[in-house]
Amino acid sequence: MIEAHQLTKRYGEKVAVDGLSFVVRPGTVTGFLGPNGAGKSTTMRLIIGLDDPTSGSVQVNGRRYVQHAAPLQEVGALLEAKSIHPGRSAYNHLYSLALTHGIPRRRVDEVIDLAGLGSVARKRAGAFSLGMGQRLGIAAALLGDPQTIMLDEPVNGLDPEGVLWIRNLLTGLAAEGRTVFVSSHLMSEMALVADHLVVVGRGRLLADTTVKDLVREAGGDSVTVATAEPARLREVLSGPGVEITGRAGSEELYVTGISARAIGLKAAEHGIALFELSVRTVSLEEAFMDLTRDAVEYHGSTGGIEILGGAA
Secondary structure (H helix, E strand, C coil): CEEEEEEEEEECCEEEEEEEEEEECCCCEEEEECCCCCCHHHHHHHHCCCCCCCEEEEEECCECHHHCCCHHHCEEEECCCCCCCCCCEHHHHHHHHHHHCCCCHHHHHHHHHHCCCHHHCCCEHHHCCHHHHHHHHHHHHHCCCCCEEEEECCCCCCCHHHHHHHHHHHHHHHHCCCEEEEECCCHHHHHHHCCEEEEEECCEEEEEEEHHHHHHHCCCEEEEEEECCHHHHHHHHCCCCCEEECCCCCCEEEEECCCHHHHHHHHHHCCCCEEEEEEEECCHHHHHHHHHHHHCCEEEECCEEEECCCCC
16 A cells, blocks of 8 residues: 655655645555646655655555565565666566565566566666567566556557456456555556556646546536427436536537437437437546646646746
């Protein structure tokens, strides 16, 4: 479990992380989302003690990371996949980590197989592609068989097979009761693997919720319905929790708060002919963009990139 309480980090006058409080619980995949400059990487560095907070606190499994006697066996982290000696083989990189943490050699073989590195285990890591470097970084994160796993952009550089592998790996680790905390800019992947979301912008918490609830709050499922009698249909469908919009003079209505099936049944009950009845589901990407619209620090423009400032 990861517990952050009023976590704050300042670099001079810049506030990179601003009073963040959240809990990442075991048994779920928690997605850590935010625009570039939102403070995600800084938060992850604070969690594993690479930076000290200006104020506030963060604990992993009830203690600060530096207080764990065997931290690699408490939390496995991937923040920078290529932070290894380029002349060292993948096997020797993992074996050196194992030796410093009292981890048996057989575990090195296990994570090499798990990460699909068997055919390149004796090759120099400096020659690895970005995707193979990611696999090696994930293998290192899993080396201590930790209960808490924290990965920053784990699918970066992976091919489709690798993306499927990491997807199954994350859900499998959570199913074993482990705490899984993953940052990503790929909303399609987060929609598939994440149970819970922590969303930040400009260093502040924007949402601590489930994927389902975030999408629902952004509009959820909306139904487009067309009829020659829009005013009458609007009257029939009106009720608590139902929102109906449409342009004056148009045969189309846009309805939320009631299912397409219920709309069809009500229309049939009142003898109203429908020309169209279609459902549009708000995606996680759309919900995320709507939530973070005012927290984006780097805006694209026709003439180039307008940089408003921000921290990583």
